[in-house]
Amino acid sequence: AQKVTQAQTEISVVEKEDVTLDCVYETRDTTYYLFWYKQPPSGELVFLIRRNSFDEQNEISGRYSWNFQKSTSSFNFTITASQVVDSAVYFCALSEAGTNAGKSTFGDGTTLTVKP
Amino acid sequence: KAGVTQTPRYLIKTRGQQVTLSCSPISGHRSVSWYQQTPGQGLQFLFEYFSETQRNKGNFPGRFSGRQFSNSRSEMNVSTLELGDSALYLCASSSVAGRNTEAFFGQGTRLTVV
Numbered sequence: 001a002q003k004v005t006q007a008q009t010e011i012s013v014v015e016k017e018d019v020t021l022d023c024v025y026e027t028r029d030t031t032y033y034l035f036w037y038k039q040p041p042s043g044e045l046v047f048l049i050r051r052n053s054f055d056e057q058n059e060i061s062g063r064y065s066w067n068f069q070k071s072t073s074s075f076n077f078t079i080t081a082s083q084v085v086d087s088a089v090y091f092c093a094l095s096e097a098g099t100n101a102g103k104s105t106f107g108d109g110t111t112l113t114v115k116p
Numbered sequence: 117k118a119g120v121t122q123t124p125r126y127l128i129k130t131r132g133q134q135v136t137l138s139c140s141p142i143s144g145h146r147s148v149s150w151y152q153q154t155p156g157q158g159l160q161f162l163f164e165y166f167s168e169t170q171r172n173k174g175n176f177p178g179r180f181s182g183r184q185f186s187n188s189r190s191e192m193n194v195s196t197l198e199l200g201d202s203a204l205y206l207c208a209s210s211s212v213a214g215r216n217t218e219a220f221f222g223q224g225t226r227l228t229v230v
Binding site for chain 2: 105
């Protein structure tokens with residue numbers, strides 16, 4: 001069975017601070033995919049990144065960066081110089097190989113509040 | 117390109133009634149998935165449809181059902197509503213099956229059962 005754990009329920013930072021959101025996953029598959037989504041107050045989940053299990057390269061996109069470590073089953077997400085607009089709930093998700101990302105196991109989410 | 121459209125955005129129903137939610141995927145997307153989001157259970161997968169066929173199903177009772185039409189639009193039905201069915205129901209569409217592409221979500225339908 002797959003499982004995604006986001007141990008941090010809520011994080012509060014002051015604008016311009018860096019913040020890291022943790023994600024630990026469990027799966028028996030050797031091929032799998034990991035995702036991060038952002039859910040603003042409007043409700044829809046916004047895709048941020050997708051990573052497959054064979055690609056452990058870290059990725060940076062503007063102020064966002066992701067650290068994938070297969071050895072520790074972690075896929076952490078860092079926001080550098082946080083802004084108020086980053087306030088949202090962030091979800092980490094895992095999907096099995098051979099299935100569409102439409103069937104994903106989500107973590108419980110981390111609510112990030114960035115204060116001005 | 118229009119995003120995923122879910123209707124209605126808000127619904128209030130009485131216990132015992134049934135409800136139908138609608139989802140129109142992004143044009144060209146053939147896969148539609150449904151999720152239930154509640155404060156206590158988080159995001160839980162309901163089912164996934166591809167080319168009018170249910171491909172995957174989550175652990176929900178038979179009161180929850182769905183279907184997909186030839187134009188890829190999908191509906192989700194919940195019969196004999198219970199108070200615990202109050203939730204945000206999210207629909208997601210994906211382009212190609214089997215490639216684990218990202219899912220694009222709608223804004224959801226917030227269902228309140230009283």
